[in-house]
Amino acid sequence: MAEAITAAARARATCSEHRAEASPEIAAQGLSKRFGERTVLSGVSFTVRRGEVVALIGANGAGKSTLLRCLVPLVEPDESDAMVLGAPTRALGPRALRRLRARVGVVFQKHNLVPRLSVLTNVLHGALGRSGLAAAHAATAPGALREEALRCLERVGLAGLARQRADTLSGGQSQRVAIARALMQRPAALLADEPVASLDPAAGEEVMALFSALAREDGLTLLFTTHSMAHAAGYADRVIGLRAGRIALEERARPGLPPALERFFV
Amino acid sequence: MSEPRTALPPRFERPGPLAFLAWVLGLGLVVVSFRGVGFSAPTFVEGLPQMGRFAAGLFPPSLERIGPVLDALAETFQMAVAGTAIGVLVSIPLAVLSARHLSPHPIVRFAARGLVSFFRTVPDLIWAVFCVVTVGLGPFAGTLALIVDTAGICRRFVAEAMEEAERGPQEAPAALGARPAAVIACAVLPSAMPAMVATSLFSLEKATRSSVVLGLVGAGGIGNELEVALTFFNYQEAATIILAIFVLVLAVEQAAGALRQRIIA
Numbered sequence: 130m131a132e133a134i135t136a137a138a139r140a141r142a143t144c145s146e147h148r149a150e151a152s153p154e155i156a157a158q159g160l161s162k163r164f165g166e167r168t169v170l171s172g173v174s175f176t177v178r179r180g181e182v183v184a185l186i187g188a189n190g191a192g193k194s195t196l197l198r199c200l201v202p203l204v205e206p207d208e209s210d211a212m213v214l215g216a217p218t219r220a221l222g223p224r225a226l227r228r229l230r231a232r233v234g235v236v237f238q239k240h241n242l243v244p245r246l247s248v249l250t251n252v253l254h255g256a257l258g259r260s261g262l263a264a265a266h267a268a269t270a271p272g273a274l275r276e277e278a279l280r281c282l283e284r285v286g287l288a289g290l291a292r293q294r295a296d297t298l299s300g301g302q303s304q305r306v307a308i309a310r311a312l313m314q315r316p317a318a319l320l321a322d323e324p325v326a327s328l329d330p331a332a333g334e335e336v337m338a339l340f341s342a343l344a345r346e347d348g349l350t351l352l353f354t355t356h357s358m359a360h361a362a363g364y365a366d367r368v369i370g371l372r373a374g375r376i377a378l379e380e381r382a383r384p385g386l387p388p389a390l391e392r393f394f395v
Numbered sequence: 396m397s398e399p400r401t402a403l404p405p406r407f408e409r410p411g412p413l414a415f416l417a418w419v420l421g422l423g424l425v426v427v428s429f430r431g432v433g434f435s436a437p438t439f440v441e442g443l444p445q446m447g448r449f450a451a452g453l454f455p456p457s458l459e460r461i462g463p464v465l466d467a468l469a470e471t472f473q474m475a476v477a478g479t480a481i482g483v484l485v486s487i488p489l490a491v492l493s494a495r496h497l498s499p500h501p502i503v504r505f506a507a508r509g510l511v512s513f514f515r516t517v518p519d520l521i522w523a524v525f526c527v528v529t530v531g532l533g534p535f536a537g538t539l540a541l542i543v544d545t546a547g548i549c550r551r552f553v554a555e556a557m558e559e560a561e562r563g564p565q566e567a568p569a570a571l572g573a574r575p576a577a578v579i580a581c582a583v584l585p586s587a588m589p590a591m592v593a594t595s596l597f598s599l600e601k602a603t604r605s606s607v608v609l610g611l612v613g614a615g616g617i618g619n620e621l622e623v624a625l626t627f628f629n630y631q632e633a634a635t636i637i638l639a640i641f642v643l644v645l646a647v648e649q650a651a652g653a654l655r656q657r658i659i660a
Contacts, residue, residue, distance in 0.1 A: 203570055231572030241567035245585045254581055258572025265581050307567075314571050 154179045154318050154350040155200060158210035162195055162374075169195045170206070171374045177318075177352050182344055184361035184382065185354040187371035193354040194238075196371065197320045200352075201230055214317050231258025234311030234349075236321040236340075240303045244296035248287065248306050251295050252278040255313025267291075281309040285339060301332030308340060312347075319344060321353035325360070333357075337364055449630070456638055457631035464620055464632075468639050470534050471616035474609075475602035475647070478538045482545025482602075483595045489546065490553035491579055497557060507550075515547035519605050523614040534615025537606055544605060545598045549591075556590030557583050592658050596651035603647045607640050 153176040162170040170192045177183045185193050198204040200211055202218050211218045216229050234255075242251045249267040256264035256274055264270055267278075282288045285305040290298065298306065304324060311319055324340060325333030337357075341364040344351040355361050361368045362382050370378030410418065489507050491497050498504035522543045526536035565582040573581065584591075610618015617636060624633040 201570055203566065227572040227574065229572070230570060233571075235567070235570040237563065237567065237570075239563050241563040243564045243567075243582050243585050244561075245588060246581075254568055254573070255571060257568050257574075257577045257581060261574065262577055262580060265577060310567070310571075 153177065153212070154181075154214060155352060156212040157196075157200065160196070160199055160206050160209040160211060162192075162199055162204065162206050169374050170199065173371075173374070173376055175369055175376060175379065177350055179350055180348045181367065182341065182351040182365045183353075184365035184368045185352060185371060186356070186358070186361050186368060186378075187354075191371040192374040193371055194322050197235075197322050197352065197354060200320060201233060201235060203235075227258060231314060232317045234314045234316035234319040236304070236307050236311050236319065236324050238323040238326050240300075240307040240327075242295040242298075242303055242306055242310075244294070246295055247291065248282065248293050248295055248298070249275070249278055249291040251306055252281050252291075252309045252313050255281070255310040258314060278309075278313055281312040282306070284312060284343065285309045299332070300328045301336060304328060304332075304336050305339065308336070308343065312343065316349060318350040318352070321351065323354050323356065326356065340364075452630040453634035453637075455631065456634035457629070458635060460632055461635065464617070464636055464639055467610075467617040467620045467636075468643055471606045471610070471618075471640075472603065472643060472647075474534050474537045474541060474606045474616050475599055478541025478606070479545050479595060479599045479602045481538075482542045482598065483549050483591070485542060485546040486549035486553055487584075487591075489550040490557055491583075493550065494554045494557040496562075497575075497579065497583065511547050511550040514543050515551075519544040520608060520612060523609045523612050527613050532613040532615075537609040537614030537616055540609055540614060541602045541605060545602055548598055548601065549594050552594040553587060553591050556587035556594075559590075560586035589658055593655050596655050600644070600648050600651050603644055607644075 155177040156175075158174050160170055160173040161168070169190075173192075173196060185196065187193050195204060199206040199209065200213055200218070202211070206219075209219060213229060214232055216225065218226070218229070221229060243254070247267055250265075253264045253267055253270050253274060256277070260274060264274055267275060270278075279288055279291060282291055285308050287302060287305050287309065290302065290306075295303065295306065304327075308324075319340075321340065325336050328336060337360050340351070340353070343349070353365075362384065365382045368378065368380055368382050369376060489511055492499075492507035493504050493511070495504070498507070519540050523537060523540040526539040530536050530539065560583055564586060565578055568578045568581050569575075606616045607618045607621070610616040610620070611622050613619065617640060621633060621636045621640075624630070624636060
C-alpha cells in the first residue's frame with residue numbers, strides 16, 4: 130500500500146505546477162440542497178482544475194455523496210452555479226445534459242452493474258451516451274465498440290472475465306468493471322462516490338491504486354469521496370473536508386495530513 | 396422484593412364495535428350467499444346416482460376420432476403459445492407506461508393502468524365473441540382473445556417487477572448520458588427478466604386452459620370438438636377430449652414449473 134501511495138504522490142508532484150495554471154474543470158458556487166427539513170448542503174463553493182485529483186472527506190451524512198450527485202446532476206440542487214466541463218449544469222436541456230453526462234464518468238459505491246448481463250455488456254454500456262442502443266448488448270454491438278470495451282477491460286486487468294456474468298464477480302472485480310465502464314465513456318472527468326467503501330482493505334487498496342494510475346495516464350480530473358484518510362492524503366492532490374453540508378477544510382494533500390483529518394469523521 | 400408478575404395476555408382480544416360489526420356483516424353475507432344460490436346438501440346427495448350414470452357413460456373413452464382430436468389439441472396449444480408470445484410483448488410497453496418510476500406522466504400511467512384493468516375485467520370468453528365477430532370463426536379469433544387476456548395479466552406483474560428492480564443499475568446508465576429508452580432496455584428489462592419469464596410461463600399455463608373454453612364460442616381449438624361431442628351426447632368421445640386436455644394442461648404446467656425453477660435459481 131505504502132509503495133502505491135508513494136508512487137501516486139511522486140506522479141502528482143510532477144504535474145502540480147502545470148495544474149496550477151489549468152482552468153477549472155468542475156466549479157461549484159453556492160451549491161445548496163435540502164431534503165425536506167434537512168439541509169444537506171449549504172453554500173458549497175469549490176473548484177477542481179483540469180487533471181487534478183481531489184478527495185472529498187467527511188463523516189456519514191456530511192453531504193459528500195449528495196455533492197457529487199448535484200454535479201452531474203443526478204440530484205437537482207436547490208441553488209447552484211455549477212460548471213462542469215465548462216457547461217452550466219442548471220441551464221442545460223435534457224439533450225445537452227445527456228451529452229455532458231456522457232463525458233463525466235461516475236463510479237458508484239455499490240458499482241451498479243446490471244447483475245444478469247455479461248461483464249463485456251456492462252462495460253459496453255459506458256458508450257450508451259455517445260452510441261445509443263448500439264452499445265446495449267455485446268451480442269448486437271458493432272465490432273469496434275466490442276473491441277474498445279475489451280481494451281477497457283484489459284486496462285483494469287479483467288479481459289479474461291469478459292464473458293462472465295456480472296453477478297458472479299467479487300466486490301473488487303465488480304468495482305474494476307465499473308471503472309472500465311467509466312473509461313468506456315472516454316471521460317474528461319471522473320466522479321467516484323466512495324469507490325472502495327464496500328471492499329476489503331486489500332481489494333480497496335488495489336482499486337484505489339488502479340483508479341489513481343488510470344486518471345494520471347489519461348490526464349483525467351478525478352473527484353472522489355472517501356472515509357480513508359490514507360487514501361485522501363496519498364492519492365489526491367488536494368483534500369476538501371465537508372462538515373454538516375459546508376466546506377470546513379481545503380488543503381493540499383501531504384504526508385503529514387492524516388491526523389489533521391480525524392476531526393472530519395467525528 | 397420481587398417485582399409484581401405481569402399478567403398473561405388473554406388468548407383472544409375483545410373486538411371493538413367496528414370489528415364486531417364487520418364480523419357480523421361478513422358472516423351474514425356468507426349465510427345470505429348460501430341461501431341465494433339454493434345450496435342444499437340433500438339435493439346434491441340425491442343427485443349422486445345421476446352423476447354416476449353420466450360418468451359411467453364416459454367410459455370407455457372412444458378412440459374413433461383420435462386423429463382430429465389430437466389435431467385440435469395441437470391447435471389449442473399453438474393458440475396458447477402464439478397468444479402468450481404476442482400478449483407478453485404487448486404487455487412490456489404497457490408495463491413501462493404504468494410503472495411508477497418509468498411512466499412519462501401520472502396521467503399516462505393512470506390511462507395505461509385503466510386500459511389494462513378494462514382488458515382484465517372483461518372475461519376472455521367475451522373477448523373471444525368480439526374477435527369471432529371481427530375475424531370469423533377459428534383459432535385466429537381465439538389467439539386474439541388470448542393476447543388481450545395475457546397482456547392484461549402480464550402488464551401488472553411486469554410493471555411490479557420493474558418497480559421492484561434494484562435502482563442502482565438503472566441509475567448508472569442514466570448517469571452516463573443514456574436516453575430513457577436505453578436505460579429501460581439495458582438496465583430495467585434485464586433486472587425484471589426473471590419475473591417476466593416466470594409471469595410468461597404462468598400466462599402460458601393459463602392460456603392453455605383458457606383456449607379450451609374459447610373453443611366453445613367458435614374461437615378454434617379443442618373446445619369446438621368438446622362442444623360438438625357433448626351436443627350430440629357422444630360422451631365417450633367427450634371423455635377422450637377431456638383426457639387429452641388434462642394431459643396437455645398437466646404437461647404445460649409441469650414444463651413451465653420446471654423452467655420457472657431453473658430461471659429463478
